[in-house]
Amino acid sequence: MPVSTKPPNRVIPVLALAAFACTWLLDLGVVQPNRIVSGTGYGLYAATGWFGAVVVSSLLAVVIVLATKLTPKRFGALILLLTTALMAQPLLLEVFALRKLPEDSAYARIGLGAGFWCLAFFLALMLLETLGRFKASRRLQFSVVLLVVVSWWFCASREGLSSLSLIREYANRADQFSQALTTHLSLSLGAVAISAVLAFGLALAMVRRERLRRPLLGLVSFMQTIPSLALFGLLIAPLGALSAAYPFLQTLGIRGIGWAPAMLALIAYSLLPMVRNTYVALMEVPEPVVDAGRGMGMNERQIFFKVKLPLALPVIIEGVRITTIQAIGLTAVAALIGAGGFGTFIFQGLGQAAMDLVLLGALPTVFLALAADAILSALKFQRAPR
Numbered sequence: 001m002p003v004s005t006k007p008p009n010r011v012i013p014v015l016a017l018a019a020f021a022c023t024w025l026l027d028l029g030v031v032q033p034n035r036i037v038s039g040t041g042y043g044l045y046a047a048t049g050w051f052g053a054v055v056v057s058s059l060l061a062v063v064i065v066l067a068t069k070l071t072p073k074r075f076g077a078l079i080l081l082l083t084t085a086l087m088a089q090p091l092l093l094e095v096f097a098l099r100k101l102p103e104d105s106a107y108a109r110i111g112l113g114a115g116f117w118c119l120a121f122f123l124a125l126m127l128l129e130t131l132g133r134f135k136a137s138r139r140l141q142f143s144v145v146l147l148v149v150v151s152w153w154f155c156a157s158r159e160g161l162s163s164l165s166l167i168r169e170y171a172n173r174a175d176q177f178s179q180a181l182t183t184h185l186s187l188s189l190g191a192v193a194i195s196a197v198l199a200f201g202l203a204l205a206m207v208r209r210e211r212l213r214r215p216l217l218g219l220v221s222f223m224q225t226i227p228s229l230a231l232f233g234l235l236i237a238p239l240g241a242l243s244a245a246y247p248f249l250q251t252l253g254i255r256g257i258g259w260a261p262a263m264l265a266l267i268a269y270s271l272l273p274m275v276r277n278t279y280v281a282l283m284e285v286p287e288p289v290v291d292a293g294r295g296m297g298m299n300e301r302q303i304f305f306k307v308k309l310p311l312a313l314p315v316i317i318e319g320v321r322i323t324t325i326q327a328i329g330l331t332a333v334a335a336l337i338g339a340g341g342f343g344t345f346i347f348q349g350l351g352q353a354a355m356d357l358v359l360l361g362a363l364p365t366v367f368l369a370l371a372a373d374a375i376l377s378a379l380k381f382q383r384a385p386r
Contacts, residue, residue, distance in 0.1 A: 011124050012067035017059045019122035023056055027113030029096045032165060034107045035354055039112055047096040053264075054089045056092075057120070058383070059085055059336045063126065065117040075134055079144070082127040086148045089120055090155035097163050098106040109165040111356060138378055145374075165361075173360070181364065186343035187259060187334065188368075191266035196320060198267070200272035206279050213279070220275050223268040228330055231268065235261035262339035266330055270323045275321025281312030321376035332361065 017176045027041030028048070045053045046124055059081070093110065102108050156167055164340030170177060202220075204215040226234075240256025243249045254260040285308045293303045335343025348354075 011123065011129050013064045013171055015122050015126045015129070015139070016067070018311035019119055019126075020057065020060045022118035022122070023060075025120060026115035028115040028119075029100075029113045030111040031100050031102075034169070035109065035165065035356070036352070039111060042096065042100060044115060045358050046320055047100065048092055049099065050070060052095055077132070079127070079136075079140075080121055082130065082146050083147060085149035086120065086123050086127065089116075089123070090152055092116070092157070093349045094160035094166060096169070099162060101163050109163050111165045112359075121243050142374075152366060153240050166359055169354075169356050169360045170300050176344075177360070177364075180340060180342050180344060181360070182379050183259075183339070184316075184328070184365070184368070185330050186311065187266060187330045187339060187341060188324070191263055191331075192320065194263075195267050195274055195323060199271055199319075202271070202275050202277035203282060206275075207282050209336050217276065217279075220271040225270045226268075228269070228333050229336065231265045232261055232334065235264055236337065239264075257338040259339050261337055262331070262334035265288055265334070266327050267316055269330060270327055272318040273322045274316075277322075278312070278316050281315035282289055282308055283312050284315075317376060317379055321373060324372045324376060325369045328372060332365050 006008050023044050026043070028044050030039040030041045032039035044056060049212040050160065063078065065380055066074045066081070093112070093116070101110055127144065131144070134299070155161060156164070161167060204214055223231075239254065239261050242254045242384035249255075289307060290303055293307045298306065331339070331341050332346060335341055335347055342361035342365045344360050347363065347364075349357030349359075
């Protein structure tokens, strides 16, 4: 990891100033009489008193000072400071709950304000900017993320945050949450796995027969242009008629609504990125490398598996990465046709005007997408030829 002195950084001070403004101008948290009523918002000073206000303001001021001239020592201090700040941020909510939550109300709870989210967002951006600027190793990046996630999980399990609205929503639906997680992963990853096999076969067909390229790419591109809700709706009628004509399909769970139309739609949407990336990756293998393989006495099968496929693999993985993130997001929409998953919480929360229930479905979906992006990106770089 490079340790040379860097020129003044303007991005981090701007982000720190934006975090300072949002934290003071927006509500850090909200006290709600119950899960439906919006409640009363409190800013940083009103929520945490002078102690919390001074700590947050001093933290951002120190970040600005450290970022003006990033020497190797300041780099380490800035990484440590931002990581610690992100890890300890939930403690602001605990202080807020102790100060403002009524003790005589069993239904009162605290909600997350826009100031809390903005502070977390800008701290994360500053941390990513610092890690990226100094080309931090993936091990360090993974360690930082793991520390933040574990600390937030530990803070959420503490008694002091049991009144947090999001945690109460989870506690009331713990079994449903586990089922939704299983369903969401099964649908999204299952669709990606099936699409990967189909896409690889279609790409090989286009490589071997050039005349198939235009019609096949046109077909998968056309399926990508259909709006997701429209495609889910279009599949209801034919699958419903098919299950009515062949009752044994109903025993497999194949009906007009449920997992079957959701899986088919997700497969259709997942084909284009993987077909295109696989085809381009195989076609862009340098011809001199292939000729070198032939010169070494390799047959076409050996050239494909020992030369073309290893060189094309990073681009193929990139297509899988894009498809996986897309499938995880679209699976939430599939809850509208009874497929389950985290989209169930999102649409229930919208119908009940309960935003914390919406977050109970939205936040895990975002986390799964980010986790898939990180894992597949690391795999892509690991497989990249050196």
